[in-house]
Amino acid sequence: MDTGEYLFPLHSVKSFISDKLNIYKMNPMGNPDVSHESNLGEVASTWVSTLDKDDETLVTEMIYWWRKENL
Secondary structure (H helix, E strand, C coil), rough: CCCCEEEEEHHCCCCEEECCCEEEEECCCEEEEEEEEEEEHHHHHHHHHCHHHHHHHHHHHHHHHHHHCCC
8 A cells, every 4th residue: 555545435346446546445344455456447347337326426536636636
């Protein structure tokens, strides 16, 4: 896990997304499993298609703000 990341839960896919667009699986206790990190661009389209409306909105906003700050 990158130090200084802020994590937001995505309950519909049992994951967390960071402000740096890293994805962490949610462990059975509901906490991020930092030993399993992926970048948003690496997750399968089936993962993205299973996001509920609230989680999809959050991911969209995270992408918008990341691009605004980094491009």
